[in-house]
Amino acid sequence: MEFILEMPKPYGGRLVEAVSNNKEECAGCPSLDINSTIDMATGIPIRNAYREIMSIAYGFFSPLDRFMTREDVESVISERRLPEGWIFPLPIIYDVSEEEIREKSLKEGDRVQLNLKGHPFAYIDIEEIWDVDSKDLAARAFGTPERNGEVLRKALDQKHPGWQIYRNMKNRAIAGKVKIINEPKFRDPYNRFWITPAESRRIFKERNWRTVIAHQTRNVPHRGHEELMKEASFCGDIEPCNAILVNAIIGSKRMGDFVDEAILEGHEALEKYGYISQKRHMVSFTLWDMRYGSPLESLLHGIIRQNMGCTHHMFGRDHASVGDYFDPYATQKLWTKGLPSYGFPDSPLNVDKGLSIRPVNVGEFVYCPICGGMVYADTCGHKEAEKFSGSFIRGIIAEGITPPDAIFRNEVYDVILKWWAKYDYPFVNRRYLERKEEELEVYF
């Protein structure tokens, strides 16, 4: 019986590490500038492929080492697996315009240099140039209500950020392996939290963290999140998980979200001010323009955090979801029983070439005045216990009311105030998004 867990192997067997600092690798190659994907209706930037290049090249998406071919994409959409058999839930496409192809006379077999904000950054060895039908792609990338009725309650549409990303892709794609030839530097505060899978595994070993539970976040942590992390970290095996890896998804945001800087520093504050000891806590991020694919997105989260060395992953209600497209429990079902319509007749842990990171499905935390704090809703037997929703909290903050300690730790709220002062608003607005696209998280 295996009841003592070890750090899982990288997914697919080894970490992709495709980073050299040798610009000469592209000497004489044609080059393209990386431009953001723009929501045509609003003009707002919703994706920058540099994030996908970073996540591929540093191994977050291992074993994926490339932008996908047409065959890859078809395999992913129909099986949610790469043609090699490894699970991969969503199309990763480097889309370009016909003009770019023509202007640079790009053809299969070429190496094309990709420039970021005017600097050489990475290259793709072009294996295939293919036509993207963005309308069809957006319609099928997340499944369809007809085929995936067990999960999808209605077809995705323009209100869905992931649908928007695929729908606004250009009509040609370059497929092939990726390599970074010029590592960018991270701006403050991102630099403190940039931990690649190789580095994360090294740190886990150095700190003797055998079991680590991943916490997916796109929020400044309120007391409910804090309690969730503390309690879920008790899952472990023969002892509570040795540590919690907070891994924020950093990339394009939705209006009204907390800003990325506050999310990272908010989690850092919990550690810095002793609410969760540094001895069992680490804050990190992955660059990715979140697709909000709920159960599909959760598979990507599992892949990323297994690659980072985690043994467990928290999954709540409405994981990586938005609107009411998905069954709120789709992710928890997927990880425990499977979702046959997506090609998983059993949990992704129990299928061929499956994942190793273990799901920890958790319910909600509520504030109970009788218990005197945040408690697990299933544990508390008081009628007085109440959930405070994210929008309630954002409402309080936007009104300029300092939330009570029962909702936010003061030191965490101070982080919100700090970034509010910087951006003149506590939440993501159009100006933040445009500025983010202008500055990105990195520089050269």
Place this chain on the structure above:
Amino acid sequence: MEFILEMPKPYGGRLVEAVSNNKEECAGCPSLDINSTIDMATGIPIRNAYREIMSIAYGFFSPLDRFMTREDVESVISERRLPEGWIFPLPIIYDVSEEEIREKSLKEGDRVQLNLKGHPFAYIDIEEIWDVDSKDLAARAFGTPERNGEVLRKALDQKHPGWQIYRNMKNRAIAGKVKIINEPKFRDPYNRFWITPAESRRIFKERNWRTVIAHQTRNVPHRGHEELMKEASFCGDIEPCNAILVNAIIGSKRMGDFVDEAILEGHEALEKYGYISQKRHMVSFTLWDMRYGSPLESLLHGIIRQNMGCTHHMFGRDHASVGDYFDPYATQKLWTKGLPSYGFPDSPLNVDKGLSIRPVNVGEFVYCPICGGMVYADTCGHKEAEKFSGSFIRGIIAEGITPPDAIFRNEVYDVILKWWAKYDYPFVNRRYLERKEEELEVYF
């Protein structure tokens, strides 16, 4: 990969159930009165074998179905297993005096009726009558520093309650299978908490509790215990454990302990007043005069709670320990790596005929004024966090000071007051022990 747990089978494959309500089974048999074992030095009752009969006959100790033969005892002491191979950590002996044997002309092959407080209660089918060397038994029952130096720091002596029980045994023993022929009734409040392994398994199924974590207790729960139960219950498998089974060990006590009635009703108060919902909490007990055998006792706890249907068991520092005889971490080591000197080269889960209940080794909970409550010591990063010891708490209570809500829930403290009023003292004293032996937990 098996990562979704199911209720484990009873240890040894099936539950012992040796209870008839047919006194005729003893028609014409010789009979003995069950007398308590008395500490010769103090005259205080320290054990009543009726508790062992109850625990055997109702299956708590399955697969043990008998009082041990000499061979059984030698096997248990040398291998910590029954001759059939099942793990059993401590000798279970029905000791009698030479006079009793002679007076009733008892011999092997006889069925002897056992009377409790003047009522027919049970019988033993005598397989063997053997000589007990109580001095040797007490010296070896828990191992010796010479042989078990990895765990035992010094030889047990008259200050050790388990040593006392074996040392004060009479010099003959009757071995053989046990059956109850006349079920006693439990006094209030024990009656509410008497849940046999068969019944506990039935309730778990009825309530859809797939995973249940056992909490061993001999304390009225303070806030630290409450938090331990709540947080350790997050271990589970794909989701937090569905429930917590509080299982108190009820039997002879040490001076200064909380009284048994307050222990049970204190845990009940947590449930009754909503601090831990009835939907995932159940309070029960096992009759047993605790031997304080630390890692050995933990094996018995594992057997009992596996028989009750639990998937997990909390083990803390100094589990079932007393004084400084045992390495404080011996139990946690046993369950994770084994204790070779006791015959366990690996965890009892990983050996032949091993147990299935999983260990959850937990550290300490402390009060942190900065976090604002009880927190896991390994999680909290504040210097201000402080442990309050059991003796500190008992000190406060004995002084007549109402402990703050941060230490005891008011409703739990009310339970202490209730039994304080009844017994004129909040803790076990000589009078309580004598009265307990006089009344027992049962009547006919």
